[in-house]
Each structure stands twice: as structure tokens, then as C-alpha cells.
Amino acid sequence: MQTVTSADGTSIAYEQHGEGPPLVLLHGGATRHYWKPIVPRFADDFTIVLPDRRGRGDSGDDDEYSLQKEVEDACAVIDAVDGDPGLFGHSFGGLQAIEAARSAPIESVVAYEPAYLVGEYRARADLAAEMQTRLDEGQHREAMKLHLREVLHGGDIDDFHGWLDEWPLWPACVENVENTVRMDRALEQHRLPDTLDVDVPVLLLTGTEGPSHLRESVRSVDAALPTSRLVEFDGLGHSGPTEAPDRITAAVRAFTKGEETTK
Template identity: 30%
Template sequence: MTDYVTSADGTRIGYEREGSGPPVVLVAGAMQQRAGDAATRELAHQLAGHGFDVVHYDRRGRGDSPADPPITLANTIDDLRALTDLITEGADDRVALFGNSSGGAIALAAAAQGLPISKLVLFEVPLDRELGTEGADFLAGLREHIDARDGDATISYFMRDMPPEWLAAAKASPEWPALTRLGPSLEADAESLAWTQSAPRRELWADVDQPTLALVGSGSPDLMGAAADSIVANLVHAERRDIEASDHRWDPHALALVIAGFLVG
């Protein structure tokens, strides 16, 4: 069942909550929304079975969290703050975040903003080189496509550096119309990744002192490993772990075991 929390600007954010125990919020990556994301739904179910209070929510501009553009990183962090405030109301607990792909960059930004976060688990955050300009350039181009209100072109632009077969498969999928509608929400993904290049990372993440696990799939491109190594090098309490995964995808049963072990440990 979908419940709602109201963000700072009045936007309603839809979420599902399952289980009891230490709280965990799942922060989706670029193309994820609950209605078509069976893997994350199963991950939530598995984590609940391991003894966690799990929140699986629709990011702003997706599914049960409709919103008009612009959809910024600041908006997205406000939404996370509303969720964490709801979960920790009347309690001293903090909330663990699992960030998938660009959702991991959003999770890092939320931690840097001082949200009550206990631990971070980040799967393959696609970071470019430190202090590079690729992220800012990409964000500017994406905003042009969003402003033009061309959903097909927006998604195609966002996926331009991914394997071409991924875009071809997306366009051939019955989910393509739904993907094109979430185009404006990708601004927050691109902005979060540009943010990771906006200053030296050790300085940018100086206040992120939570235990952090950077996960990399064993069948993933080298750039994912380099990104995880950058996270470990620039956070005070971070470690890298390689897991069985490929093509930027994970098995929810196996991943739940890894997350649960880290959060309990």
C-alpha cells in the first residue's frame, strides 16, 4: 500500500514501508520507479525479512510522487529529509541509506547536508574524474533537453554514454513511454554527479563520517571500480567490496545479505 509524506515545498512523496527494526531507505537510480522496479521491491522484501524497517519510495517526478520541473538535487534532498524525519520521529535512531547508481551520489549529498544517516551502502556510483567538468557539461545539456519538453530526446541524451544496446532495449520495451515521462527527474541525478566534481572530494565530503560500503560488481567496467576507490580514498570510514553482479545490475537476494551484514556489523 502506498503512503505519503509531504516535502518542504508541499510535494507529496509516495512510499511503501515493510518490516521492523533499524530503518533503511532505498534511494533509486536514474531509471527506477516503484511500478516497474521488481528487483528493488524484492530487495526491500528481503531486507525486511532480515530484520529492517525498509522504505521504498518514488523519487520526485516519478510514479506516485508527481511534480513539475525543475526537479533539483535540493528538492530531492528535501524529500529524503521528509522521509527520515517521518521515520525517526520521536526516536534517537538514524536512517541507513542504500543508493543505487546515481542514487548513491544523491545519498552522499544527503549525508553531506547533515541528514540523520547512520550508514551508507552505495552500489556503483558512476563518478567521473575528480574536479573534471564532464558532469557540469552533461547537466547543462540535459537541462536543455528537459526545457524542450522532449521526453524521448531527454532519455536518449541521458543514456548516450551507456552501451548502445541498453538504449535499444529500452526503446523496444513497453516501459519506454513511462521512462520518457520521468525525464525531468533525471536533472537531480545529473546534478548530484556534477556536484561530486565541484570541489576536491575530501573537502566536499568532509562531514560524511558515516561507515560507508562502496559495492562494485565483479563483471562491471573498470570505471566503476575506479569510482569506488575514489569514494574509499576520500571518506574517513569507507570500504570497497566486490560482489557478483554485472551490467550495472544486482541480484536482490544476494545484495540483501551484503547490506544486512554491513548494517548489523
């Protein structure tokens, strides 16, 4: 385990695996362990760099929180690795990767359903407030359930509790619920600009079974980027990188080598 100090003095922990050009994997609402199915598939091609987001895993935290601080954390990790890395982010990590690419020296960006909120969905979003009500009542699990139902399933799933019983990250993810509320609140307040000034190649990934608001979002991000390509995977949901790691890593590998990306 290694650490780097972010701009506000927060310690950001990361680990490295494999050999080759650096590829930084930025997780969403979990910890760096989200990428466990992905790492061995990349280890022969890249030096994989796995940071924990602030307040999660082995990273430190600060009393003040903002999306900008999370972007600065990613930039600190980018500065710490040898060479200009590629970035691969999932969900919040996808947003983090795109925003970091606006200023940091990198080679490319891959983002699976980056967590920008757009249009009418953003205007009426109140997930953070609903979660905070549950937290104020001491119902931490119920608060996290609200987040998971909305973010992973768009609020629409027939047997949510049956799915939850089989989901490997439950209930350990509940320990991050307070950090998740602040993240959701910041995302609800953040506006996607008309143009994202990213001048490196960007691959945007989505699945046909993902939440409708994130599928709308990824298309808005595609329209805002000057150098992006959008690929949709049939049958995959918001957790596509862990649902079908072979399909996703093949697409990322092809993109980083300048080859045609398959679905």
C-alpha cells in the same frame, strides 16, 4: 502510501513494508518500484521505507530544482520514520544517501555506484546538453536512450537496441526523461569534495561490468570517506541490485549486522 513534506513544501510519497529496524531505499533514475526484487528479501529483517524522488511516481515537484532539494527530501523521510534508519541508495540514490548522511541522524549507509562525476569525465560531461537537444526536437525516446546508453553501459554496448527491447523498465522510463535531464545537468555541475564528513559506517558497492566512469567515481568516493569499505562484485553492471538481488541483499544484511561482507 504515506507522505511527508520536504523543506520547500514539496510532498514526498513513500511506502513501508516488513518489520524491524528501518532501512530507507533511495532509487536512482526510476521510481520506488525499482526496488521490487529487493523488498521481499529484506521484509523479515527490516522495516523497508521506499520513497519516490520528487517529480517521480507519487511524489510532488517544484519549479526550482537542485541536488540540495533532493537531499532535503531524503532527510524529510528519515525524520518521518521511527528510529535512526540505515540508508541504501543506488546510483543517484547512492549520492543522495551519502549527502543526507552528512547531516541526518542515521545508522549506516550503503551506496551502489553513487552518481558522483569525477576527474576528466566530469570535465567533459555533456550528456544533459545532448539530451536537451533531442527534447527540443520532440525526440523524448531518443533523449532517454542517450542517458541509458551512457549511464548503464558507459556508452559502450554491442547491441544496445536488443538490450533495450529486453529491459523491463523500457519504455515506461521515458515519462521521466525531463526530470532525468535536470538530474544529469545538476550532477555535471556538482563537485565531489576532497573529504565527505560522514561519521557512520559506509559500504560502497560496485560491479566489474559497470561503466568505467562510475567505477572510477566509487573509488574516489571511497577515498573521500573516513569510514568506508569498498566491495566489488564480479560480473555485475550498474544495475547490480536488480541483476543479482540475492548477492546484494546478502552483502547489505551482513554489513548492517557488523559481519564480514562477501562478494
